[in-house]
Amino acid sequence: MAFLELHGLTKTFGGVPAVDELNISVETGEFLSLLGPSGCGKTTTLNMIAGFLDPSAGNIRLNNAPLHTVKPRDRGLGVVFQSYALFPHMTVSENISFGLEILKVPQGEARRRVEDVIDLVRLAGMAHRFPAQLSGGQQQRVALARALVIEPPLLLLDEPLSNLDAKLRDDMQSELRRIQRSVGTTTIMVTHDQSEAMALSDRIAVMNQGRLEQAGSPQEVYDKPASAFVSGFLGKTNLLHGRLQRGGDGIGVIDIAAHRFRASDDQTCSPGPVKLSLRPEHIRIGKDAEDHACRVSGQIHSRVFLGDRWIYDVNCVLGTLLVYGQSGAAPFEDAETVSMSWDAAKLRIVEAGHA
Template sequence: MAAFLEVNNLTKTFGTTTVVKSVNFAFDKGEFISLLGPSGCGKTTILRMIAGFEHPTSGSIKVDGQDITGLKPNQRQLGMVFQAYALFPNLNVGDNIGFGLKIAGMPAEQRRARVDEMLKLIGLPGFEKRYPYEMSGGQQQRVALARAIAPRPRMLLLDEPLSALDAKIRVSLREEIRAIQLELGITTVFVTHDQEEALSISDRIVVMNNGNIEQLGAPHEIYNKPATRFVATFVGHLNTIEATVLDAAARTVAIDGQTVTVSALPASAASAAPISLTLRPEVLAVGPRDGNDITLTGTISDVTFLGSVIRLRVALGRNIISLDTFNDQRTAPPARNEPITISLASKDLLVL
């Protein structure tokens, strides 16, 4: 079965600067796709090319088998939600949601019914007479979402729609967006620089850097099996440990004078050579744990209370690593400058 959204060799150059470099990806109908990366990586430019607001320097875009590369935005049957809401301030909520329907020539009675349907979908029934200035940012963004999906577009494009909202509203609204997307079964492309957002609501994630795709995969693949150093450091919190190979054949390395055996070393690893290792904070344990075959000793250099989680920074020597432990209300958290023994499984200590 052919992919629903196909991007082939997509390139965009502004003057002498190439911001999107021969990008390729394909997604199935109904998928929720996130374009994730830092500012300036090209993710928003890709979204704007899909929407028709930017024309590719080269390459093609297909939706449901149709080449839309040369079509105008209003010919593509796509819905777009912007970061800044972009509601018409002189129109009430009902007229904002129904604007695209009116332009398309839908009769007034059908239009009202569709607006009512959209208000129920976004959890704002009875708000049709309000104006944008009478609503919170989260409510305005819900209206913008309803306006985008009211004409029943083939695909929904979201350009960092939550970045202007406060943290609590952002979390609840992203969950609502995902629930609505699943209910409608609409293919969605979501642009964000927030790793947690992308990991929590996506079917697949495209991690971008400097105009290129670094990795494409499901959230658990992106987080647990990063393909490049950039993905490993950009997605989630990652400890990077500088070590020295002691015996390549035996897979032993020294971490600040402490000898450990890793599960694998690259074929190019040579004894006495420096090497970089990585591990996530959550795979570390305070003290022994079943299945952990590596122990390290160090000193607590910092303690950060994060509510349900306490993040410890442990100095092993020149390496300082973070680990997360659950908050236990019955015991006081560890203190700075305390000695500590931590453990981990060798399979979780990855070589960059």
């Protein structure tokens, strides 16, 4: 039995489903990210778990007990909002201890818990400062400490890093993962940032239009996307149209624009039209053709240097492919003819029945 279970969870507004029969299980101590674009239902899902919204249908169970029938204040969950929602007239220590006062935790124990969590989030020496005297990253740590100090069974994070600049956001990703692993609190985070979800999560649940598209480890959903949406939303990809067939030896082959490529051994859908995903970093690019079953030549259309890599648009019979090249290698010039190749396992079928 999973620690947290969402079964058939549905929320409608004016008859329109914002969350549509969502089924997700979360294990004890797991860090799960709800990932998707604006309006996909991820924040609505979080609000139903927190009790801020009542489900239209379905149920929520925490540790095998119904949660959706419990009042929000009685659920004992830790919540960190996008805005942090700190009390400006209270010090760091007072902000953190607020929940303990509501719970009527004895003063001595409350003081110990506050001191421990201040050390955990690395805010030692700042207990008497006010929120206005803190940086964005420090305010985020106070909000996290306030959520953790009540020792919640479940921590809910609503876009917790979105208000930070890029460098600080990267630093806080490492800090947030360190803190979560140290405490071991089961955590659900809402985010639209793919790299954030990849860096922090044990599993990612990709949502689209209120439905769950795919749930799995970051590597699984990235390398083996279950749909064209997942492939396109989680990182960059080349979407191609082709046809899956079975060769005379029974091995699957894929025809794309009069070119035939070997299909990965685990491509199990029925023969017919398919939509395929090929990640730009999975394409090898060079001047000479490689002796490889999956290869095609093309011409450099444009290039961009990003420091750690070159990004090429390459025109070929398959269309214009996005390809990443190593920054240390000599760059290819505009209009230069190149060879591209990839492993069969990297050409992933993401939809069947689409020519």
